[in-house]
Amino acid sequence: PSGRNPPAAFRESLNRHRYLNSVFPGENSTAVYGINQFSYLFPEEFKAIYLRSRPSSFPRFLADAHTSISNVS
């Protein structure tokens, strides 16, 4: 997929990857970021297409109010 200005979006992606990979470089097994099928989209374009789930508020899980799940047969 590509948006309104793929070359500019791609350049911005490269800069973003450099930053994301630079902050915790030596950390064991930490995530790696780079070029993929979404690199030709600006973040707002990516979000508008792929991040369309709406948040809901959920009750807090109260372990002691439940038979601890591990005891459920």
Next chain:
Amino acid sequence: LPLRFDWTDKHVVTPVRNQQTCGGCWAFTVVGAVESACAIKGQPLEALSVQQVIDCSYSNYGCNGGSPLNALNWLNKMQVKLVRDSEYPFKAQNGLCRYFSDSHSGFSIKGYSAYDFRDQEDEMAKALFTLGPLIVVVDAVSWQDYLGGIIQHHCSSGEANHAVLVTGFDKTGSTPYWIVRNSWGTSWGIDGCVHVKMGGNICGIAESVSAVFV
């Protein structure tokens, strides 16, 4: 609980799918949870219709967005029978809801649970182990650039915007992580999946957690 557990290894999780440019992650995740719950109960593992949920879940907006909780509520309240994907295939756009006779075979749910497991991700792991894959809604803005490894930074628990299915966890290494199945095809991430650090509610993964009962 074992140190490592993944429902995928039990062959009760259908293959990674691709939502293409349809904003229907919420539907893919709910259908994925129902497919696994049925398979865990001993029924054959088979792909069910995401398009049916996109077209018919009245309290959602199809490819323009939706919430897993609304879809679960619709499935449960209407006792909808999900038909096989082969009968109502995905077409990556909204369509008119197709209805089937009561005698038509399908898969319905008996209920669902929905909790915030923040600061209780061990309880969340127990829930996964006991109930099956979990539907979660995360903040996936930084997933645009993800290639692999364990996400443990740059992933705020800000506004939840993407629904995915947690199929397992792995606590054998120095950084424990959730194993998460996405719906962006197998060329994204780790064969379509992503690893998110356990503990600390990374990406908001523990805030909006649902499971289905069949």
